[in-house]
Amino acid sequence: MAAHRKPRERSLGGTTARTAATLALAGAATATAFDGTGNAEPQLTPAQVKAKVDKLYQEAEAATETYNGAKEKADAAQRRLHSLQDETARRQQKLNAARDALGSFAAAQYREGGIDSAWQLALSSDPDRYLDSAAFVERAGARQAGAVARVREQLREIEQLRGASRIELKSLRSRQAELKRQKKTITGKLAEARGLLARLTPPERAQVTGDGSAQGRASRSASDTRAALEQAGSVAAPGSRASAAIGYAYQKLGSPYVWGATGPDAFDCSGLVQAAYRSAGISLPRTTYAQINAGRRVTRSELQPGDLVFFYSGISHVGIYVGNGQMIHAPNPSAPVRLAPIDQMPFAGATRVV
Incomplete structure (x- = not known):
């Protein structure tokens, strides 16, 4: 009977109780971590968000200028490749015409018994070997020999x-x-910046991006050029092209700011400068690091x-400097083309292109 007796339940005391409590706490911690609250990032202040977003925009813009430079070179490589392909096609047409002329001559010689059928076959199946034949050159005479030399x-x-095309294609x-x-x-940089801005309330976001300022409001009024001129101060440009x-x-x-854009409806910073001077009849390079060397440096x-x-x-x-310490620029994806003081960013230099 004792063997069938129900085991006596043990109370959760001592070591057993401590073990159970530890497991329960571990489970709770794990659950919290899966909920995403255990390792939640600290709440950033608007000033901290602005600092991070500004840095991300600066890094993205540096990458944008590198992209613009690479695209300019890729476009040039594409144009060169097309030019080589077109030239190859033209040369091939001339070669085909020359081969046809030699083929007609070979056929006439064959009819006259000057060239046997084996040579005619060689002409149709392997023209290079045929043209290299000393026997054909001897039969052709000086005129036909010159034509053969030109074909070769x-x-x-x-x-x-074709070799140049292969090199250009590799470069492209x-x-x-x-x-x-x-x-x-x-x-990636822009997505990270958007994520940071999304954490802010609308008023905080406007404060960070500058859209709540008087300058932001004036800049958004693209049609009100007179108000913008009054804000910047009416300073005459030194020449008609600059004006x-x-x-x-x-x-x-x-x-709007769009990276890689050169207008007419959206721009990045160097794209706006390039488009503005293009409208004045002056061609500028595509990138900032090339534009700074496009004119005479000024202090x-x-x-x-x-x-x-x-x-x-x-x-x-x-x-583009417009006077009274102000410029017009395309800042970043969170801000449209606007007026801004030149001292809001670390000044690196200036160039006069006219």
């Missing part, structure tokens, strides 16, 4: 063009890979309306 030269030129693919890497960097570039920039106040104290002003040690941002 055309063959060499075409092969050179390398540029395209660089574009893909830079695009990934840019989109035209500034006028274009004023007309684009309020346009900050020498600035005149129309000068290009550059910022950060990597020359990753540019604006």
Whole structure:
């Protein structure tokens, strides 16, 4: 009977109780971690968010300028490749015409018994071997021998063009890979910045991006150029081209920032500068680090309306100076083309292009 007796229940005391409590606490901690509250990031102040977002935008803009430079080179490589391909096609047509002419001559010689059927077959199946035949050159005479020599030269030129095309294609693919890497960097930085801004309340977000300021409100009124001029101060540009570039920039106040864009409805910083001076009949390079060398360097104290002003040690941002310490620039995806003081970013240099 004792063997079938029900085991006596033991109380959770001593070591057993402590073990159970430890397991329960561990389970609770695990559950909290899965809920996402155990390792929650500390709440950032608007000032901290602004500092982080500004840094991300600066890094994204530096990557954007690298992207712009790589795209410019990729576009140039694409144009060169198309040119080589077109030239190869033209040379091939000439070669085909020359071969047809030699083929007609060979057929006539065959009919006259000058060339046997084996040579005619060689012409149709392997023209290079046929043209290299000393026997054919001897039969052809001086005129036909010259034609053969020209065809052989055309063959060499075409092969050179094809070799250049292969090199250009390799360069293009390398540029395209660089574009893909830079695009990934840019989109990652911008996504992180958007995530930080999304944590803020609308008033805090407006404070961080500057959209709540008087300057932001004036900048969004793209059609109200007169108000913008009054805000910046009416300072005459030193020449008609600088004046035209500034006028274009004023007309684009309020346009959205889009990385890689050169207008007419959206811009990045160097794209706005390039488009403004293009409207004035002046061609500028695409990137900030090339634009700074596009004209004569001037000091900050020498600035005149129309000068290009550059910022950060990597020359990753540019604006158009309009006088009274103000510039027009395309800031970042959170802010449209707007007026801004040039002392709001680390000044790196200035260039006068006209």
